[in-house]
Amino acid sequence: VAGAEIEDTWKNGKQFVKLAVDVQYPWEMEPVKYHKAHTLSINDLWVDKYPVTNEVYAAFLKQSSYAPVDSGSFLRHWGCTSPKDCSVPPGMAKMPVVFVSRQDAEEFCTFYGKRLPREWEWQYVAQAGDPERTYPWGKWWWEEAVPAPQANASLFALGEVGRFPNGSSPGGVEDLVGLVWQWTDEYQDEHNRAAVLRGGSIFQPNAHDSAGVPHPRYQPWYFPGRAPAGAWDDKWTGDHYFGPKDYRSLFKNTVHAKYLLMAPSLDRAGTIGFRCVADRA
Numbered sequence: 001v002a003g004a005e006i007e008d009t010w011k012n013g014k015q016f017v018k019l020a021v022d023v024q025y026p027w028e029m030e031p032v033k034y035h036k037a038h039t040l041s042i043n044d045l046w047v048d049k050y051p052v053t054n055e056v057y058a059a060f061l062k063q064s065s066y067a068p069v070d071s072g073s074f075l076r077h078w079g080c081t082s083p084k085d086c087s088v089p090p091g092m093a094k095m096p097v098v099f100v101s102r103q104d105a106e107e108f109c110t111f112y113g114k115r116l117p118r119e120w121e122w123q124y125v126a127q128a129g130d131p132e133r134t135y136p137w138g139k140w141w142w143e144e145a146v147p148a149p150q151a152n153a154s155l156f157a158l159g160e161v162g163r164f165p166n167g168s169s170p171g172g173v174e175d176l177v178g179l180v181w182q183w184t185d186e187y188q189d190e191h192n193r194a195a196v197l198r199g200g201s202i203f204q205p206n207a208h209d210s211a212g213v214p215h216p217r218y219q220p221w222y223f224p225g226r227a228p229a230g231a232w233d234d235k236w237t238g239d240h241y242f243g244p245k246d247y248r249s250l251f252k253n254t255v256h257a258k259y260l261l262m263a264p265s266l267d268r269a270g271t272i273g274f275r276c277v278a279d280r281a
Helices: 054-064 102-111 119-127
Strands: 008-011 014-020 045-047 181-188 193-198 255-261 277-279
Touching (some): 181 255
Antiparallel strands (some): 045 277
């Protein structure tokens, strides 16, 4: 697994890229940017076929009366004045719900007897237990498996779930990559809290230089829609995950993004959704 951050660590005045700002898995001695392969035993579980949609989350709000204490930006794309007055705008019912914090997602999953997936469970579902499976649909890149990234995509309408069945995993799980990032694990150390996101997003940041001209050098790294220029990626074998002006790398089964957590109102974003899993008895 590789972290999608690009902050390099400097050691003794020299660039030392092995270490970087990424998470430390329970079996590791320190946080590293490139995580070595590790064998885990994954228990049987049920997985939502699609990311949770706006209409499904709206039903949850009615059934549970859930209202976050910190409601800033909660379901911002719905145009809510308050959680109690939320309703899905026309045409958005089948789109993935976004502008939900990790806690908002957990509350939904728990209410229905489910939970958020661990990161390695998410990867297991995407790979179907095959470490050679680069993407959920197979080893090779396939344009028809994901929506085309959009620099001008509206964060309030990213597209409906289920439009790209060619991108499903062997188990039939769809929209694992390319539509919205998805909440998984949370980590905390003496300095920060962070969540691990999986799946990439249709939204492609399009930063501009001082003259107002789009330039890859100025692409924001936090939600990269493409990898930084100058990096390298073997698109066909998946040996490396960063490639110049290339969004494919972020859709690989072995790449995640670390998302710093501050407060629910600040954690909610138009590029992050979720799906739930349930332990199989």
